[in-house]
Amino acid sequence: MSSDVTARPVGFFSLATLGGLWSRIWFQDRPTTPLEITRIGIGFAMLLHYALATPYLYLLWGNDGWFPRDPLHANDGGAGIWEQSVFFYFNAAWQWPLFHAFFLFCCAALMLGWRTSLFKWLVLIGHISYDQRSPNLAYGVDAILACLLVILCFAPTGKALSLDRVRAVRRAKRTDLGAMVPQFSSPWTGACIRLMQIQMAVLFYVSATDKMTGEDWRTGEAVWRVFYHVDYSNDLMLSLFASHYWLSPLATYGTIVIELAYVFFIWPRRTRPYALAGALFLHSQFALLMRLYYFSFVMAMGHMSFLRREWLDRLGAFWVRKVGPMEMIYDGQCGFCKRSMAAFLAFDGLRQISIRDYRTNPSPVVPSEKVDKALYLVLPDGRALPGFEAYRYVVPRVPGLWWMVPLFYIPVLSRLIGRPLYNWIATHRSLLSKYA
Amino acid sequence: MSIEVSAAPPQTGDAAASQRFSPIAYAALSLLLAWHTVAMVLAALPESRISDALRTVFSPYITLLRLDNDWGFFAPNVGSGYQFRYIVKDAAGAEHTFTPADTLSRFSPASIWFRDRYRAVMAAPETFAKALGDSLCRQHAKLHPVSITLIEIEQDDFWPEDKLAGKSPLDPEFITTTPFGSTQCPAT
Structure with missing residues (x-):
């Protein structure tokens, strides 16, 4: 027994044990979904933010704008040499709008998950360039963005909720419409999450502990001071807090509690939902009451890294149950139809749509003569919708197809273009198959 | 570069990463994770002997990737509010006061950029004041400006009893006005 007691502490701290612990902490096999949600949100936010900056491009980042190029900025032999920006190398006026347009394109590509492996790095380089060129304009949100973008660059992003994924699925379904491309997951994804x-x-830890050293926060005055601060003033809240001043210490201490609690309670399974809800609530208040929309949204995207796989799975399963099964009946001998189906189904990430080739597996609901003329969709209640109506029904019910909703639901677009176009395609699909 | 190791079907339970990584890859990725984690933490640490020593090693990485931020949002204190104003003196001797913040919509990010610009001017007038003054001369050419005086408004304390008494945080008794620069406008 004594040898067991003396051997156990040494065994416990052995390299293998530490390695196992390291792997358990870092290298959990995970799908990329939380990171993809962050990617989409950040891409959207940056696209909107920098697009709104377009009228001020030269003022904000030009050599003759608000912040003339500091000669020391690029030539400093110390830390300055690491403060790099693409703008430092521009010397002709046309280069600014060209780079800006390209950067907006990169943000859109990041948001949509197109060629993600490339564009995420370009977005990171671009964002840092804007920041370093005019550091006076950068504030907390820009630093957070850089931190999140770096991690997204390390991670295998673009594997889900992306056009890259659509492309991969479409490629597989062109060979076999029933092909299922498994969800990507890897230990490296887990590490990046x-x-x-x-x-x-x-x-959050640093933010909370920094606050606790300040008198404003210790005395409970901080939130009151924020609401009369000229940059964030909110007359409604000021009136409310003046009449009920106890709200100020409540909000002040509440902010610190939420931030500090997050640090410790975000990790355990049971408390994570509450810590996450608290953080999202806090940022929603920053957005609503202080109008820090960009900052709050980006922070919320960072919190998406704590979304559990089972929550997302449950959400997807709920949606699938709510919508119900849908079966699309198509012509398996029509090459154009199969390619169109492959493209369409590539957006069906939740696999809500099942398919039936009426040539080999006739439908008991829709006669083959009808399917010969148009694609059909069979609903859970037994109804069958033809052609354009079938697509119109599916599009709002499959999240990956929501981008098509305007095409099918805006009256002018659907009535004048969508329906006639579909009818023509259905009638001439044999001809189209020759060229597809 | 996107560091992918494999696209194998998802495994349940704790996957032993070493089973899917070569030892060298596992070590390299672990080193990267440790390095970046230290960088993230170091960037936020206050100055000390240890953090300063580590920063000499990590500084290029942190600076290049723009990871340097102390995350001190409204910390340790909320701080005073500052507002930029300017006074245009025209050829007739009349003075016109302008408050740029009043013309900006809080819903537009432009309000933050303009605010940051004025904040930079107030913080470093020797660097930025002249350029701003010159641009304001051009902007108000119709007034036939003779000079532009740049003003910094610093907010003083404002308490609930002041609000209940019907006062406003930017009332004259709650602000300190400091001219910090002036520009002579060219004759128009």
């Missing part, structure tokens, strides 16, 4: 989680926790 962990990195982002640690980033958010560090951020």
Whole structure:
């Protein structure tokens, strides 16, 4: 027994044990979904933010704008040499709008998940370039963006909720419409999610502990001071807090509690939902009451790294149950039809649509003569919708197809273009198959 | 570069990463994770002997990737509010006061950019004041400006009893006005 007691502590701290612990902490096999949600949100936010900056491009980042190029900025032999920006190398006026347009394109590509492996790095380089060129304009949100973008660059993003994924699925379904491309997951994804989680926790910890050293926060006056601060003034809240001043210490201490609680309670399974809800609530208040929309949204995207796989699975399963099964009946001998179906189904990430080739597997609901003329959709209640109506029914019910909703639901577009176009395609699909 | 190791079907339970990584890849990725984690934490740490020593090693990485931020949002204190105003003196001697913040919509990010610009001017007038003054001379050419005086408004404390008494945080008794620069406008 004594040899067991003396051997156990040494065994516990052995390298293999530490390695196992390291793997358990970092290299959990995970799908990329939380990171993809972050990617989409950040891409959208940056696209909107920088697009709105377009009228001020030269003022904000030009050599003759608000912040003339500091000669020391690029030539400093110390830390300045690491403060790099693409703008430092521009010397002709046309280069600014060209780069800006390209950067907006990159943000859109990041948001849509197109060629993600490339564009995520370009977005990171572009964002840092804007920041370093005019550091006076950068504030907290820009630093957070850089941190999140770096992690997204490390991670295998673009594997889900992306056009890259659509392309991969379409490629597989062109060979076999029933092909299922498995969801990507990897231990490296798990490691990158962990990195982002640690980033958010560090951020909240430092934010909370810094606040606790300040008199405004200790005395409970901080939120009151925010509401009369000229940059964030809110007359409605000021009136409310003046009449009920106890709200100020409540909000002040509540902010610190939420931030500090996040650091410790975001990790355990049971408390994560509450810590996450608290953080999202806090940022929603920053957005609504202080009009820090960009900052709050980007922070919320960082919190997405804490979304559990089972929550997302449950949400997807709920949606599928709510919508119900849908079966599309198509002509398996029509090459154009199969390619169109492959493209259409590639957006069906939740696999809500099942398919039936009426040539080999006639439908008991829709006679083959009818399917010969148009594609059909069979609903859970037994109804069958033809052609354009079938697509119109499916589009709002499959999240990956929501981008098509305007084409099918805006009256002018659907009546004048959509329906006639579909009818023509259906009638001439044999001809189209020759050329597809 | 996107560091992917494999696209194998998802595994349940704790996947032993070493089973899917070569030892070298596992070590390299682990090193990257440790490095970046230290960088994230270091960027936010206050100055100390240890953090300063580590920063000499990590500084290029942190600076290049723009990871340097102390995350001190409204910390340690909320701080005073500052507002930029300017006074245009025209050829007739009349003075016109302008408050740029009043013309900006809080819903537009432009309000933050303009605010940051004025904040930079107030913080470093020796660098930025002249350029701003010159641009304001051009902007108000119709007034036939003779000079532009740049003003910094600093907010003083404002308490609930002041609000209940019907006062406003930017009332003269709650602000300190400091001219910090002036520009002579060219004759128009």
